[in-house]
Amino acid sequence: MKAGFIGAGKAGCSLGRYLRDLRLKESAAADENSGAGRTFELSGFYSKTFEHSKEAADDTKSAAFSNFEQVISESDIIFITTPDRVIGEVWETIRKKGEQGELPVKGRIFCHLSGSLSSEVFRGRKELGAFGCAVHPMQAISSRDTDFSGTFFTADGDAEAVAAVKELLSQKGNPVSVIEPSCKKKYHMAASTASNLVVGLIQMALDALEECGFSQDTALAMLTPLIEGNVKNICEKGTAAALTGPVERGDAETVKVHLQQLTGERREIYRLLSRQLMGVARVKNETRDYSNLETLLEEKDQ
Structure with a gap:
């Protein structure tokens, strides 16, 4: 099996580097068996x-190719590892050339590696005898x-394509789960919630500490053990067991x-997230009374 990349940015280069090691291991195994496998x-x-192609x-x-046809x-x-916004455009160009017999796309x-797009972006592939994932x-x-060691992957698409991806990644030790295309946006x-939005919350805490007279660097150093410990507990025990603090205690x-x-949006963020946390707290403490806290958090203005 030979894999090529259209796009030589962070995603393509990282996956290429990761699979490069697989190539060496597989080739060595084949040599040991006199070419078998x-x-x-x-x-x-x-x-x-082209300079980017050459670097990758x-x-x-x-090889560094001068056109995608190669x-x-x-x-x-x-692997089409371009920015998300042009994946569809790249595929449409390939599809049209395939329809005209200018590209060998059959089989x-x-x-693509987009988190928000599904395999449905490869429209018309089945008519061409191609597979999408x-x-x-x-x-x-x-x-x-970026090193993908231990990274969890998801895949959606044609069975043949998903099987090929699973074959590659499973030999690197990566778990791969199949997801429905309709669920891709969710x-x-x-x-994004777990990776990106949490950054906004941490910045909100840093800003509050800066208002107390701490520098951003000092504030981050203060929060680091708290952040790392909380993430560790969530990963090891789950959200309910990891939850502590006034919401968990029902301390209205x-x-x-x-x-x-x-004030303003920061207050609303705190209020709404506290309501979300209250649901987690009730899982942890089924018999605890959260009615006073619930009443408080229902009111937008205190």
């Missing part, structure tokens, strides 16, 4: 900027050498004082 290798990269190719010991011709599985697998790592990709919202008076320190 399937092998895997990277065919190469195409980017609109050099980094993964693969990627498709030289690959069994093609090939086309994948959306595969997404549940991890922030912050650089061109799935991406969940990932303390929550009221907290609300009085806030």
Whole structure:
């Protein structure tokens, strides 16, 4: 199996580097068995900027292609790792060329790594005899050498394409779960909530500490053990067991004082999230009375 990439940004380069190691291990295994078994290798990269193609190719010991047609011709599985907004455009160009007999798309697998788009972006693939899959790592990709070791992946699409992706990633030790295309947007919202929105909450806490006279650096140092400990407890025990604080205790008076320190949207954020936490608290403490806290949090203005 040969895999190529259209797009040489952070996502494509990171996955290419990750699968590069798989190629070496697979090839070695094949040699030991006198050529028996399937092998895997990277065919190469195409980017609109050839220098980017060359950098990615050099980094993964693969080829730098001058056009995307070469990627498709030289690959069994093609990862379209462009920005989300142009994945559909790239596929439409490929589809039209395939319809006109200008590209050998039959039997090939086309994948993208978008968290919000499903495999349905590959419209018309079945008529061409091609297969489509959306595969997404549940991890922030912050650089061109992001390591996917232990990362959870989700996939949706044609059975043949999903099976191929599972084959690659399972040999790297990555769990892969199938998701319905109709759930992709909600799935991406969940990932963004856990990864991105929490950053806004931490910044809100940092700003409050800065108003108390601490520098941002000092405030972050103060909060770090709290943040790390909470995340560790959530991951090991679940949200209910990890929850502590005034909402968990049903301490309406303390929550009221907290609300009085806030105005505008910050106050509303605190109020609404406290209501969300109250649901978690009730799971943890089934017999505890939260009626006073519930009444407090129903009121927008205190």
